[in-house]
Amino acid sequence: MAATPFPDRRDREAVRQWLRDNASGERSSGEVSADDFAASQQQKLLRLVDEVPQTHSPRQQLDVALTGPATERHTVAASVLGKFLVDLQESVSSVAQALTGQATSRAPIPGGLRLQTALEASAVFPSSFGVTLLGPVEEPAQEDLFPEFGAMSESLIEGAISTVLDLVDLSEDGGVVEELLTDRLFPLGPRTTKHLQALTSGLVDSGLGVRATWRSSRGAVRRSQWSASGVRRVLDLCKHSDFSEVETMHVVGWLGGASQFRNSVEIRTDGNELLRASISADMTGQLRDYFDERVEADLEVARVRYTGGRERTLYSVIDLRRA
Incomplete structure (x- = not known):
C-alpha cells in the first residue's frame, strides 16, 4: 500500500x-x-524562522531565546535560566502594576494582578537556547473609560510585555534616544527599576543577550533583539538612578487628556503648568465626571536623579474632586 x-x-x-x-x-x-x-x-x-503563519490562540505566547557564547552548545546553566525566568516574571508584573497606576515600592503586588500577568513555561525550542512562555488562559474584562472610543486594544500582560520590549528596542538605539529610554523607564517607578536591574545584571554576568518574539491572542507578532550592549545600557541606567522620598502636593486646575490603558491624566494648573500624572485603576471611573472641568487634586511627587545629575519628576493622583 x-x-x-x-x-x-x-x-x-x-x-x-x-x-x-x-x-x-x-x-x-x-x-x-x-x-x-x-x-x-x-x-x-520555516516554523523555526517564523515564516509559517501561526494559528491564533486564546493564550498569548512569548518565545525567548538566550543568545551568546554561553549557549553555543544549545544549553544553559539551570541556575542562570531559573534566575532569568524569575527576574523576567517580576519585571513584567511590576511594569503591569505601574501601567495600572498602582505601583508600590515595598508592598506586595496584588494577587489578582499577578494572575493577569503570570507566564507559564511551555516548551523549549531549537535556538542558542529557547523557551516558550504562555500568558494567562483568560483575561478579566476591563471597563471602558470612554466607551464611545471603543474597547481597549491590549490586555494587561500585552501592555506590560510591549513596554518591556519598548525598553529593549530603545536601548539598542543608544546615544540620541537615551532621553526616550529614560522617559519610558522612570515613570514605571522604583520597583520596576529594581527588577529590571536584577534581570539585566544576571544577563551581563552570564554574557547573554535575548531574542524575543511576542504573539498576541489576536495574532499580532512583535520581535525584538537585545544585544549585550543594549542590556548593559539598561543596567547602567537602573544602577545609577536614585529615587527620592515621595512628597505630596495640592493643585487646582483643569482636567484635560486621559489615557485609558496607561491610567494617566493631564491637569493644566491655574499657574498654567501642565502636569502628567498616573492614576490608579479604581479611580478611572470618576474621570468621565470631571473631564474638561476644574478639579482639585492631591498628588504624590517623586523625583529621580540619574546619569549626569539629570532629574525627572513623577506625579501620581491620590485624590480627585471638583474645584
Missing part, C-alpha cells in the same frame, strides 16, 4: 488522524516518501 502523505503540520486534527492510522496498523508501511519527508522538514525549518 502506498504511504499516506504526512499532512500539513498546522492541521493538528489531520496530524492526530495520521498518527492514529499509524498506531492502528491501517498503514502497511512505516515509510514516508522522500518528497513527504523533505516537505515536512521544510515546514519545520
